Amino acid sequence: MPDEPAPVTLKLKVNGKPCALTVEPRRLLVELLREDLDLTGTHVGCDSSYCGACTVLMNGRAVKSCTMFGVQADGAEIVTVEGLEKDGQLGPIQTAFAEAYGLQCGYCTPGLLLSALQLLGSNPKPQESEIRKAIAGNTCRCTGYQNVLKAIRLAAEHMAKG
Amino acid sequence: MYTAAFEYHRASSLEEAATMLSQIGEGAKILAGGQSLIPLMKLRLAAPSHLIDIGFTSGGSYIREEGRLLRLGALTSHAEIELSPVAQRIAIVHDCAAGIADVQVRNRGTIGGSLAEADPSGDWATALLALSAEVHLISPAGERTLALDDFIKDAYTTALRSNEVIAEIRVHVPDAGSGGAYICLKRAAPVYATASVAVELKLEGNVCRQPAIVLGCVGLRPIRVDGAEAALRGREIDDVALEAAGEAVRVAADPESDMRGSAEYKRTVAGALVKRALRAALGRARGEIVETSHLYA
Incomplete structure (x- = not known):
């Protein structure tokens, strides 16, 4: 095995902004977001594909950014929690989480917001069971999930009103 | 890390x-x-x-029904299979895809990758072994097709040669009058199951034909339970038959004690799951719409 594997240059669009990075292939997508692009809203919880704190959207779909090499996201559009606000205003899902107390310590919240965004993007009026299924990959140690469920229902209402 | x-x-x-x-x-x-x-x-x-x-190749992700064959490209994600109306027609395939881990993992994970890893707690091998399924492999030397049962050799061990890649998974569409189900007991969505059971059967009137029962997570590879199939074959599936199948599953399971539970617990779980899966499969074979989901405990 070579001592230093050849770095790879990749292009991403992160929260609408194009960027190019040259990285060692073993670096994870979450590391590129946090360390190279300084987008520290995406959190590392378990680092083992369990907790979902690192969830981001890749081409519109929720993925665990701790379980992807950055090189696998070459050419992709990534949305992180930093991309949810517009012109300094919180987006509708963020507002709903604040209003419904859908968080306590907040560590898992960026991941939950992105999982909720995938759900509501494809299913604007989800059933309770569909909301539960959509966030099954996001662990929250504080809330007991009840207010998270409320927040996502509220977000659906906000988004329906436009 | x-x-x-x-x-x-x-x-x-x-x-x-x-x-x-x-x-x-x-x-x-x-x-x-x-x-x-x-x-x-x-x-x-x-x-x-x-x-x-191989994530940047094109054409490796597809779900097609051709004649009596469901053809799945090796790069098809679990989520694509979960949402596919074509794949939904085979209950086991839908149950399996929809229950793998969580949304995030289903968006990225592929059916070919799952089979190539051959984790004894993986979902696809157990589910597909209850159907008639084949794995199509390509290499610079040519191509070959293996029955899934011959492909899965042991824990984390397949028949893949060092220069082979899985190209396609082929599942024979069950006859009319057939029904199946795949159910796991899991501690939480993102983790591997404690025990899993796949059941496929065909009904002629009320008589069970061609039962297939496969257990996952309770051995080094999925276990086909001949004893449970014999308890069902050629007879009406009543409570006595269900009990006999459950007992045969308990005996056939060969689990290790670990953080997911003791060996005895896992045997008991597998015996209980097979009865649930059989009831769902019977309803589906009769044309009823039976919703199933994994159990979380």
Whole structure:
């Protein structure tokens, strides 16, 4: 095995902004977001594909950014929690989480917001069971999930009103 | 966590990936969605020195029904299968895809990757062994098709040769009057199951024909339970038959005690799951719409 594997240059669009990075292939997508692009809203919880704190959207779909090499996201559009606000205003899902107390310590919240965004993007009026299924990959140690469920229902209402 | 260092190669087709495997030789591994491989690499249980990424190839993700065959491209994600109306027609396939881990993992993970890893707690091998399924492999030397039962050799061990890539999974569509179900007991969505059961059967009137019962997570590879099938074959499935099948499953299961539960607990769980799966399969064989989901405890 070579001592230093050849770095790879990749292009991403992160929260609408194009960027190019040259990285060692073993670096994870979450590391590129946090360390190279300084987008520290995406959190590392378990680092083992369990907790979902690192969830981001890749081409519109929720993925665990701790379980992807950055090189696998070459050419992709990534949305992180930093991309949810517009012109300094919180987006509708963020507002709903604040209003419904859908968080306590907040560590898992960026991941939950992105999982909720995938759900509501494809299913604007989800059933309770569909909301539960959509966030099954996001662990929250504080809330007991009840207010998270409320927040996502509220977000659906906000988004329906436009 | 960092994986061991590796050289990264991007294949433009599965054929090119197979050629790269041949050229690089030892230490090369295929990367598809990475949902099994990356966790193994982070734990350094796998440390390939070269990864050949097939995630940028095109045409490897599809779900087609051709005649009596459901053809799934190896790069088809669990989510694509979950949402496919074509795949939904085979209940076991839908149950399996919809219940794998969580949304995030289903978006990235592929059916070919799951079979290639051959984790004894993986879902696809157990589910598909209750159907008649084959794995189509390509290599620079040619191609071959193996019955899934011959492909899965042991824990984390398949019949894949060092220069072969999985191209397609082929599932024979069950006859009319058939029904199946795949059910797991899990501690939470993202983790591997404690025990899993796949059941497929056909009804003629009320008489059970061609039962197939396969257990996952309770041995080094999925276990086909001949004793439970014999308890059902050629008879009406009543409570007595269900009990007999459950007992045969308890006996056939060969689990290890670990953090998911003791061996005795897992045997009991498998015996209970097979009865639930059989009831769902019977309803479906009669044309009823039976919703199933994994059990969380």
